[in-house]
Amino acid sequence: MLSINVISAAFAHSATPHLILSASTPYPIIAANTATGNWCNAKSEELLHQSVSAGFCKITELTGLAEAKLLQLFDQVISTQSAIVLKAEPPLLPENNKPSNPENCFLEIYPIVENNQVVYLVLKLLGWAGKPESASIAPPGTQQLLPLIFDSLANVIFVLEVEAPDLYKFSFANRAFEVTTGLPVNKVIGSYVQEIIPEPSLSLVLEKYREAILERKQVSWQEVSDYPAGQKTGEVLVEPVFDAQGNCLRLVGMVHDITERKEAEMKQERLTQDLYRHNRDLQQFTYIVSHNLRAPLANALGLVKHLPAIDTNTALYQQYLTHLKTSIQKLDTILKDVTLILSIRDRQHLGCTEEIALAEVCHQAGQDLAPALAACDGHLNITIDPDFTVKGIRAYWYSIFQNLISNAIKYRFADRLLQITVTASVETAEKKVILFSDNGSGFDLKKNKNEVFKLYKRFHDTDNIEGRGIGLFLVKTHVEAMGGQIGVKSELNVGTTFTIYF
């Protein structure tokens, strides 16, 4: 028997109140859509099991018709298996939900027929919810009725004939199918699923169909597919229909297009991530101001305070002046660092995003550091296909490689020759991975896990090496500004590997 879930799902998102009744006395409500609940100020679940004349919210009250009249109409629809449309005056229930145009209110009663039997009655309350809709006074014939109903729905409805295992042919698709996918219904009907649904959704869809048939139950899932109308995200529900011998004849399916909702969710998620990142930046900049910026400033303040008491003709006075100059220069450097970082974070240059040949940029950074590499007999091995490209900003990629190579040289292991390896690969259609490894001194990742990419943090026990602790922070900032992610693995005295995901 046609599942009530499939039928009610078809009406679920309609703005017109719909009630589905069992086609036998006392004609209890077995499904009601949200629009019905909204109209009579009740939850749609509260309307379930109410009958013509009994219960919390009687059908007589909902339709404004007397019990005898309703029963007569139901008998007529069941016996003729034809729909009835009658002009009606909706009840003033609730008081504050009057229709905008009472002239356009109609009550339509449709039979849902299966195996020549009326199994359900659908009550469609046109014009009830205050939104006038056109209605056909002359009801269509029963044969055309369900397709007509389904064509009026926003949700995609389809029927697949099961010809053989994994061989499903479309025997019905409503107009929403065409609107949603951009595929003409007349071409869909008669086509096999493989001809209509593209990969990678196809594999998922076939798996779900198998599951529905094998477990003899309704199956639902979410899928993202590329159609002529664009990329669509849908909540899909399929119900298998079996014959008396238990063979699966067809699959009845419904798709609720949630593309807009998903896009809104993704937008919200991006906003949340942006907010989180801004908050994290704010915390980091508060830290920089309170610690790093304050340190040279405090030195300068103290030195200036001492100066008047020192003889200007002494070496000590000159020492004070040198320290003062160094402190002010340090202040200037930090302010420049902060400005640089803010300019990257603000993504001022994202308009210049282009496809970058990664090998070329990496070779360029390596060449610019060739003297430093040669000085330590280091070797840079770039095994990136010349055609391998990533989206981004050339200057950022150059800075990433320049900083990583420079760090590898600085923190090389003293007792062996430096080996740097850069590789790139395509992991999935949407994921590229760039690996940067060295056999340098490495660092204690357990101890420094949260510090690696922080600004002005240094964690190698090599105080004689110049550096401000900004290189890796810039690398991460550049990677993230172009929409990528970076991770690190390191082992003390063994080496370090940075993994960049794009």
Place this chain on the structure above:
Amino acid sequence: MKIFIIDDDEISIFFTERSLQMGGFEAQIQTFLSAQEALNKLRNTHLKDLPDIIFLDLNMPHVNGWEFLESFKQLSQEKALEKCLIYILTSSLDISDIDKAYGNQLVKGYIHKPISLEDIQAIIHLN
């Protein structure tokens, strides 16, 4: 009196040392550019040569001020370090640093850089 200054910033060490001298602190001052260096010295110093006062910076690479305090606490279980009074001397304006410092029993006081003559007079008075 013996004093240790632990700070990775050479200019800050210069200034603190000068301030102590100008403030009339008659002391033997030893300076350390890293907390690890200072810990090594404390481990290997005879009791009579231990410092009376330690000026400790917080924001240092490798071993920061907080990690120094942790190691100092462990060290004090092996060695009588009660006579060492630790003053945090930092440029940090972070309230959480101040709260954390005063929540640490080893910390005698918290001084914002640059150290002033008034700060030095107060320390002399207390000791």
